Amino acid sequence: YELHVGTFNDQEDVPDQGQFSSLTARLGHLKKLGVNAIQIMPIGEFAGDRSWGYNPAHIFSVEVTYGGPRAFKQFVRRAHQEGIAVILDVVYNHLGPSDLDLWQFDGWSENGRGGIYFYNDQRAVTPWGETRPDYGRGEVRQYIVDNVLMWLGEYHVDGLRFDCTQFIRTVNGADAQGDLPEGWSLLQWINDEINRQFPGRITIAEDLQSNRWLTRDVGAGGAGFSAQWDARFVHPIRQAVIVTLDEQRSLAAIRDAVCYHYNNQDVFDRVIYSESHDEVANGKARVPQEINPGDPKGWYARKRSTLAAAMVFTAPGIPMLFQGQEFLEGGWFRDTVPVDWDQCEEFHGIVRLYRDLIRLRLNRDGHTRGLCGQYANAYHVHEESKILAFHRWDKGGPGDDVMVVANFFHEPRNGHIIGLPAGGKWTLRFNSDWHGYNDDFSNHPSRDVVADPGDRDGLGWQAAMDIGPYSVLIYSR
Incomplete structure (x- = not known):
């Protein structure tokens, strides 16, 4: 269950709204729904008070507007008491781009870029700024590995989701061009170290290039991730329910999405979903909103969005929801607009539909x-x-x-x-x-x-x- 701390429970009548302690108040809802893991969007200190979290200024600090480190530890502890794992989203493909103490750290730089801890040539360029860390520098590699181990060791999170790994292993985010071998070896080192010190923890790559080597063992030359977000699932499934005309729905594309697997070994090396923070923003919207922008709560939106959800929970893979999906949250994701919890009661039947699907998916009654x-x-x-x-x-x-x-x-x-x-x-x-x-x-x-x-x-x-x-x-x- 992917969520954003600042908007998940940010109603005006909620104590500590938009903070870790406000998440705790909703753990009962998630447990009843059947959620067994929460994936939290990045919480590293960022510039300003509102953000998705993908502009990390201080990756060893917990965002103060969310409650800080002690509050996060308390939340993880409470989630574990409810039998819910916590997976944290981390960002290492760039830093900042603002409020960076490491920028031009000793005064030296080239081409107006970041200096000794950053690339200073074309390798610096990312979609989020010219602030890619130099993965070939020993101090940078250790800095990132230490950050990974901090979240797992000090905060006891159960896993990590790595943002846009294609921009760690390549310059341009595409397999065919601009490999960064030092980025690939860093990912291998991270997963090796996690397996050695914290066996059983999960690591998830958001790469979206359908690269089979991401989830192969490091010893076989792979990056060693447990799973990766699956673009081959989300896009055909969304397309199948969003298009207006039934004759435009490709069952062959749905079949391929349902049955796809990466390595012929473990179908759980992919995370499958119809909504995520990226898929419901950046020019896109929630599935009900995409289905019927004029009536996102209407019959067509309800029927076809739950059709997509049923594919998520019956196809092989690790199923994921995005916050509010279970009660037809509409519009598109923004870090300034809280989840509308009134819809949880308004669409209590749809919430039950999701709960029933999750129960079947987990084989709670021994029949499935x-x-x-x-x-x-x-x-x-x-x-x-x-x-x-x-x-x-x-x-x-x-x-x-x-x-x-x-x-x-x-x-x-x-x-x-x-x-x-x-x-x-x-x-x-x-x-x-x-x-x-x-x-x-x-x-x-x-x-x-x-x-x-x-x-x-x-x-x-x-x-x-x-x-x-x-x-x-x-x-x-």
Whole structure:
């Protein structure tokens, strides 16, 4: 669950609004939702009092407007007491660009740039300023590694998310040009050191270049990250629900997004999502807002945004939400606009939909272990009807095999025959069209099915299914 400290709980009637202590007041909501990890946007000291946090001036200091170091330690402790891990977003691809004590530290520089601790040629240039640290300098490397170890050791965070690693390992942020081998070796050193001193902690790269080597072991030449944000998932999934016309929704693109994996070893080496701080800003908006800018709380926005969410929680990978997504937070993300918690009550049914999806994803009731598994087969891709079906499993068998059926069309589909991987009864565990999630959902009469022998979709069993408009069904056996 990605959140921004300054806006997550910033209502005027909240004590210590926009601070770590105000986050603590919402831990109960997150625990009830089923969240097991919070990813906090950067908290290093930055210029001014309002920021996303990606302009770090003092990376060893905790932002004072958020409450400072003691308050952050207390928050981490409280989150752990609730069984929720804390992952911290860190920024090492540039510093500042303002309020930098390290800038021209000893008075020397070239080309008007940062001096001994920064690159002073074209390697200094990043999208955020000409302030890239010199990853080849021993003091800089140690400075960054020490910062990493501080968060894990002194503050006891459970993992780190590294911002825009493509600008650490390359000059221009693209694989084909301007490699920074010293940046790559720094990432390897960081992950090696974490594995040595803090085994079990997670490291996540935001790289968005689909580079398989990021999550390969350092010993094999990789960077050693646990996972990376997956651009191959978010963009086709958002596109599939945002476009206006049903015929423009590509089920083949959705299939590829659902089934993609990086290294043929562990599907949990990717983080999948339909909203993040970047995807709902920078010229883009929240999914409901993108679907219907004139009515982001309306039927189309509710149905199709939850369709995207269902893909997030049923595809293989580590699912992630962005703050307020579970109650249809609209507009776009700004560091001056607080989350509208009134919508949590207004859309309590949608909150329950997310809670039910998370419960199934975590196999809390012992019926859907396949959603925790490594395997996915999207074998039914019917572009004409806009019905997609895929099988999820770990070891297979009763309590494990899961079938996900999604309708990307604005009308219900009845009697749609789909192949199944096993015979017998398949129990309906989730129907996103249930009217308990929203009064104007149609409550289409989807039900348990019995798979009969018959060749369909290359499988030996089949059943006819009824599914509501823009809806997802989850079955298990």
